[in-house]
Amino acid sequence: MGGGMMHEMQPAPITAVTVNKSLLAPLNLEIDPTIQAVRTHEKEQIKTLNNRFATFIDKVRFLEQQNKMLETKWKLLQEQTVSRSNMDSMFEAYIANLKKQLDNLGHEKYKLESDLHQMTGLVEDYKNKYEEEINKRNDCENAFVLVKKDTDAAYMIKVELEAKLDALTDEIDFLRQLYDMEISELQSQIKDTSVIVEMDNSRNLDMDAIVAEVRAQYEDVANKSRAEAETWYQSKFAEMQQSAGKYGDDVKSTKAEIADINRKIMRLQSEIEMAKQQRANLEPRSQRQRSAARWQ
Numbered sequence: 213m214g215g216g217m218m219h220e221m222q223p224a225p226i227t228a229v230t231v232n233k234s235l236l237a238p239l240n241l242e243i244d245p246t247i248q249a250v251r252t253h254e255k256e257q258i259k260t261l262n263n264r265f266a267t268f269i270d271k272v273r274f275l276e277q278q279n280k281m282l283e284t285k286w287k288l289l290q291e292q293t294v295s296r297s298n299m300d301s302m303f304e305a306y307i308a309n310l311k312k313q314l315d316n317l318g319h320e321k322y323k324l325e326s327d328l329h330q331m332t333g334l335v336e337d338y339k340n341k342y343e344e345e346i347n348k349r350n351d352c353e354n355a356f357v358l359v360k361k362d363t364d365a366a367y368m369i370k371v372e373l374e375a376k377l378d379a380l381t382d383e384i385d386f387l388r389q390l391y392d393m394e395i396s397e398l399q400s401q402i403k404d405t406s407v408i409v410e411m412d413n414s415r416n417l418d419m420d421a422i423v424a425e426v427r428a429q430y431e432d433v434a435n436k437s438r439a440e441a442e443t444w445y446q447s448k449f450a451e452m453q454q455s456a457g458k459y460g461d462d463v464k465s466t467k468a469e470i471a472d473i474n475r476k477i478m479r480l481q482s483e484i485e486m487a488k489q490q491r492a493n494l495e496p497r498s499q500r501q502r503s504a505a506r507w508q
Contacts, residue, residue: 349487
């Protein structure tokens with residue numbers, strides 16, 4: 213329709229105008245100057261008309277070009293209308309697909325929110341359990357420190373008792389050696405006295421009685437010294453045995469306490485290791501749950 217209107221509005225073809233150039237040539241006649249001025253004016257008017265005519269022709273050509281351009285645009289617009297109808301159906305299908313994806317995302321969001329709520333509860337439970345385990349671990353570490361102090365104190369007592377026991381043992385050995393040396397010295401003195409008495413036997417004196425008397429005296433002295441030494445040694449040895457027994461009982465008691473403390477330490481260490489393992493197992497879950505909570 214637009215193309216038909218454009219064809220109907222086209223102007224009629226312009227016919228060519230011929231001008232006799234001989235008429236424009238000046239005549240070499242004796243003419244009135246006013247007539248010459250009129251002719252000159254007419255020539256100028258003709259030139260102006262020719263220029264206006266040329267301009268009009270240019271405008272007509274420009275309008276013809278614009279008409280052809282409009283016809284071309286009209287055809288393109290008609291073709292675009294057909295393609296736009298195809299694009300509309302394609303856009304509608306794309307929009308329907310997007311709506312479907314939006315619905316799926318809405319369902320998935322609802323599911324994720326439900327999972328997030330559930331995971332938040334689990335995070336709180338694990339957080340409380342983790343804090344309880346941390347408190348237990350701190351209690352175990354404090355108990356371990358106290359037990360270690362008791363163990364160190366018991367070990368120092370044990371070392372002190374062992375040192376006392378060694379000192380008493382050395383003292384007993386020294387007293388035993390001293391007693392043996394005194395006995396040996398007394399026996400040596402008795403033998404020397406017997407030898408001297410026997411050497412003086414060659415005299416014509418009544419040496420038998422003298423020897424008997426001297427021997428009796430020395431034996432009496434030796435017996436007394438031996439009895440006193442043995443009594444003192446036995447009493448001292450009994451006292452040392454009693455002290456050693458007492459210290460031995462203390463050492464046994466200390467060893468029993470140390471063994472008990474070692475068992476407690478091993479039990480606490482195993483509990484600490486279990487707490488560390490539980491903490492290591494809970495930390496990845498806690499991190500995932502904290503990450504999920506941050507995404508909420």
